[in-house]
Amino acid sequence: MDPATGPTLLGFDVFLVGSILAGIAAMAMVFAIYTALTIKDPMSKRVKALEGRREELKMGLVTSNAKKRQSLVRKTDTTEKIKDTLGNLKVLQQSQVEIVQQKLAHAGIRNKELAIVIIGLRAVLPILLGGFAFVMLYIVQVYPDWQMKRVAALALAVFVGYKGPELYIGNIAKKRSDAIRKGLPDALDLLVICAEAGLTVDAAFNRVAKELGRAYPELGDEFALTAIELSFLNERKKAFDNLAYRVDLDAVKGVVTTMIQTERYGTPLASALRVLSAEFRNERMMRAEEKAARLPAIMTVPLIMFILPVLFIVILGPAACSIADAFSGGIG
Numbered sequence: 001m002d003p004a005t006g007p008t009l010l011g012f013d014v015f016l017v018g019s020i021l022a023g024i025a026a027m028a029m030v031f032a033i034y035t036a037l038t039i040k041d042p043m044s045k046r047v048k049a050l051e052g053r054r055e056e057l058k059m060g061l062v063t064s065n066a067k068k069r070q071s072l073v074r075k076t077d078t079t080e081k082i083k084d085t086l087g088n089l090k091v092l093q094q095s096q097v098e099i100v101q102q103k104l105a106h107a108g109i110r111n112k113e114l115a116i117v118i119i120g121l122r123a124v125l126p127i128l129l130g131g132f133a134f135v136m137l138y139i140v141q142v143y144p145d146w147q148m149k150r151v152a153a154l155a156l157a158v159f160v161g162y163k164g165p166e167l168y169i170g171n172i173a174k175k176r177s178d179a180i181r182k183g184l185p186d187a188l189d190l191l192v193i194c195a196e197a198g199l200t201v202d203a204a205f206n207r208v209a210k211e212l213g214r215a216y217p218e219l220g221d222e223f224a225l226t227a228i229e230l231s232f233l234n235e236r237k238k239a240f241d242n243l244a245y246r247v248d249l250d251a252v253k254g255v256v257t258t259m260i261q262t263e264r265y266g267t268p269l270a271s272a273l274r275v276l277s278a279e280f281r282n283e284r285m286m287r288a289e290e291k292a293a294r295l296p297a298i299m300t301v302p303l304i305m306f307i308l309p310v311l312f313i314v315i316l317g318p319a320a321c322s323i324a325d326a327f328s329g330g331i332g
Contacts, residue, residue, distance in 0.1 A: 103166070106173035106248040108218065118165050125161035133157035176218050177248050183216030184251055185284065187223065188277035195270040201259070202230035222247060236263055251280055 100115035136142050137150045146153070187208050194204035205227035213220030222243060229239035237260055244256040258276060262269045 102245065103169050103173060105246045106177065107169050108172070108176050108221070108246075109169075118169070121165045122162055125164060126158045127161070129161035130154060130158040173248060179216060179218045180222065180247055181249055181251065182284075183212055183219040184249075184255075185277050185280045187212055187216070187219055188255070188273050188280065192270050192273045192277065195273065201236070201263075201269070202227050205230065251276075251283075 096119060097115050100118050101112045104112065104114055104118070133154050137146070137153060143149070190208045190211055191204050194207050195201075199207065205223045209220045209224035209227060212223070225246075226239055226243045229242060230236055233239050240256045240259050240263075244253045255273075255276060258272045259269075261267060262272060
């Protein structure tokens, strides 16, 4: 063995590999310390976004109130053209439109006309992505070694084009539902306090929306819209039904059912909401305990793939180097 070189393991210089790993570990440590020291206040971004949104609403109410009102009552030319085209192709059904509209409502998108655009994209994107994948794979032959993989890649492109818009909206709706679920017990506690203080239901919803708008903007938005509908709609039940329609959560549906029964039969609102709040907090605690119970099973794969090999290298590495040096010395 050349004395200028260090011990080798499987053909690699042990000192060189150790130096590279030590450098990577040092960089990771520096990055971790930098991340820990530069933690920003999570509320500052939300407060800044709220202030910006407030200024936009003020400017919009002053400058383009008539234009917004017109956009609410009239349909855009683009959606009308897409609707006519899909109608001529016999691929547009009212039930399909209603399903997409509800998914948009779950994602917090108020414009129902976008459902026509989503259905149109679901019809056009598979053709575009599938045609692009066919040209790149079979005509240009970007990967000439692929045989069956070409068919799989083409099918994947068509599937992504068909399901892509729906999956994107579903992802937004899931994040929004999780954010609303986190703030619902606190909102119910505030509703109990407002009800015991003598506020009406619409005033209580408005107050909760103002108090929780910074911590839980999604929940504050829904409660503010419900308060507006409670003030203007003829049937208060319709406002609660709209809340259950916009939020895809069983907990919100339970709150809506409780509010409707309270309005109909005159049962005490504070006691019913207090019971619901306790149930939702217990459910949140059980969900956290469930995640904690799944943690050992989840950590098994990283333990086997990353921690145990490093542990074996640290323990058996010096012995393997000594054995390799002994055999190389004996052979020389």
